[in-house]
Amino acid sequence: MADGPLSPARRRLVLDLARAAAVAPAVLGFLDGSVSALPRGAETDIAILHAALGLENEAIALYDRGLARGLFPAGLRDHAAEFRGDHLGHRDTQVGIIEERGGRPPAPLPSYELGRLASGDDVIRKALLVEVAAQEAYTALIGQIGTKDYLLSAAFILVDEVRHMTVWRRVLGLRIY
Amino acid sequence: MDRRQALKAAFLAPVAAAPLPRAEAGDDADAAEVFRAIDRLEADVATRLRAIARALPSAKALAGSCLADHDRHRAARERLRRRLHLAKAAPEGREVANALALDALRSAQEALVYAHAEGLPALGDPVAVGTLARHMVDLSRHLTVIDLWIESEASRG
Numbered sequence: 001m002a003d004g005p006l007s008p009a010r011r012r013l014v015l016d017l018a019r020a021a022a023v024a025p026a027v028l029g030f031l032d033g034s035v036s037a038l039p040r041g042a043e044t045d046i047a048i049l050h051a052a053l054g055l056e057n058e059a060i061a062l063y064d065r066g067l068a069r070g071l072f073p074a075g076l077r078d079h080a081a082e083f084r085g086d087h088l089g090h091r092d093t094q095v096g097i098i099e100e101r102g103g104r105p106p107a108p109l110p111s112y113e114l115g116r117l118a119s120g121d122d123v124i125r126k127a128l129l130v131e132v133a134a135q136e137a138y139t140a141l142i143g144q145i146g147t148k149d150y151l152l153s154a155a156f157i158l159v160d161e162v163r164h165m166t167v168w169r170r171v172l173g174l175r176i177y
Numbered sequence: 178m179d180r181r182q183a184l185k186a187a188f189l190a191p192v193a194a195a196p197l198p199r200a201e202a203g204d205d206a207d208a209a210e211v212f213r214a215i216d217r218l219e220a221d222v223a224t225r226l227r228a229i230a231r232a233l234p235s236a237k238a239l240a241g242s243c244l245a246d247h248d249r250h251r252a253a254r255e256r257l258r259r260r261l262h263l264a265k266a267a268p269e270g271r272e273v274a275n276a277l278a279l280d281a282l283r284s285a286q287e288a289l290v291y292a293h294a295e296g297l298p299a300l301g302d303p304v305a306v307g308t309l310a311r312h313m314v315d316l317s318r319h320l321t322v323i324d325l326w327i328e329s330e331a332s333r334g
Contacts, residue, residue, distance in 0.1 A: 037303070139314055143307030148298035151306070155294035158310065162317035163324075170325060177242040177322050 010136055017133035020113055021054030022106070031140055038144045042101065045150055048141050049094050050106050052154070055134045056091040057108040060084060062130055065114060066123040073120040076171060080127070083164045090157045097150055128168040135161040208305070209263050211296030212254055215309075218289040219247055220269035225285055228276035239326075243319050250312045257305045279327050286320045 015032055024047050029035035038044040063084035066072050072080040095105040117123050138158045145151045170176050206214070223244055230240035251266070258265060275281040293313035297306050 040303075135314065139307075139310055142297070142310045143303035145306075151298045152295065155297050155310065155313065158313065159290060159294060159317045162314050163321045166318050166321040167325070176318065176325075177239050 010132070013129060014133045014136045014140075017058065017130060018051065018055065018137060021051075021058040022109060023051040023054050023137075027051040027141065030144065031137065040144075040146045042146070044144055045146050046098065046101065046103055048145060048154075049098050049103075049150070051137065051141070052157075053091060053094050053098075053106055055130075055137055056087050056094065058112050059087045059127075059130045059134060060091065061108065061112040062114055062123070062126055063087065065117060066127070069117070071117060071120055071123040076120070076124070079167055083127075083131075083167075086160045086164070090160070093153050093157070097153065124168055124171055128165065128172065131161055131165040131168060135165050206296065206299045208261055208296075208300050208302075211292070211299050212258060212263060212266065214292045215254065215289065215296065216251075216266050216269050217271075218285065218292050219251070220271040221273055221285045222282070222289050223247055224271040224273050225276050225282045228273075229279075229282065232277055239322065246312075246315045246319070250315070253308055253312070257302075257308060261300075261302060261305060279323070279330065283320070283323050283327060286316065286323055290316045290320050 011032065015028065018028055018031060023031075026035070026038065026044075027047050027050075030038050038047070063080055067077065067080055067084065098105045114126060115122075117126060135158065138154055138161060142151065142154050142158065145154055166176050226236075226240040226243055230237045255266065257263075273281070273285075290313060293309050293316060297309060297313075300306050300309065
């Protein structure tokens with residue numbers, strides 16, 4: 001589990017989910033490698049905040065659907081509810097930062113293309129994909145954040161995303177160390 | 178309210194600017210202090226992992242994996258020190274209390290994760306921030322693995 005740039009497969013996954021979450025073109029350009037750096041400043045922070053909110057709203061929609069339909073297996077519902085709560089907290093934090101800076105946060109999309117969710121396995125695999133995409137996006141973008149308050153918030157959000165991802169990897173029997 | 182709860186409350190309510198307990202590197206730390214704190218906390222975790230692996234053969238694989246990540250992180254930090262024109266790291270030898278206690282390992286690991294998170298704003302360099310953020314991802318994963326280990330030990334009674 002080495003650090004370093006995204007593998008092509010991971011990059012495609014992040015981009016697919018970022019596009020589905022309506023992430024802004026400038027940020028997509030950075031994530032797909034066609035732009036090497038974003039300009040430092042308030043506008044970049046706002047673009048990253050909008051991108052992050054898109055991913056958080058997508059994650060909330062997934063956990064909402066999985067929990068409402070009873071798709072998470074009984075022993076994992078508490079994890080799903082906890083992770084949903086974390087994503088709500090991340091959303092509210094970033095909405096607060098945008099509003100504090102005089103911006104208008106983007107609303108969630110009317111619906112999200114979440115694919116086939118018919119079983120516990122489907123919803124956990126999708127949750128893992130969404131968490132991996134969020135973790136990869138925050139990791140890739142965090143060095144582009146210009147202000148200390150948002151950088152600190154993003155760091156703690158990233159810690160949560162890694163925890164979610166690691167738990168779902170373990171549930172699916174994937175390597176975690 | 179412990180430090181973790183205070184931090185989480187603060188980052189979830191940035192506008193309210195709740196006062197934070199002071200981090201090991203300090204809230205106004207410079208990059209050199211951040212690196213020193215990380216070196217110290219990493220050595221603390223490494224000492225515990227080695228002790229646990231010696232006492233508990235089933236922990237060897239986890240400890241080996243975490244320590245290999247530490248080695249890679251330390252080498253990357255040295256490159257960052259050169260990039261930022263900081264002094265080289267001093268060797269960190271550690272003696273720790275309760276070296277075999279899982280909850281003490283967890284606390285040390287959490288402190289190491291937080292030193293990264295709270296240190297990022299002090300670095301002032303996008304490459305350094307990106308690098309230490311990737312290290313933080315590894316370390317947060319280690320922390321979760323330790324949590325899952327503690328949970329499974331507790332469920333076994």
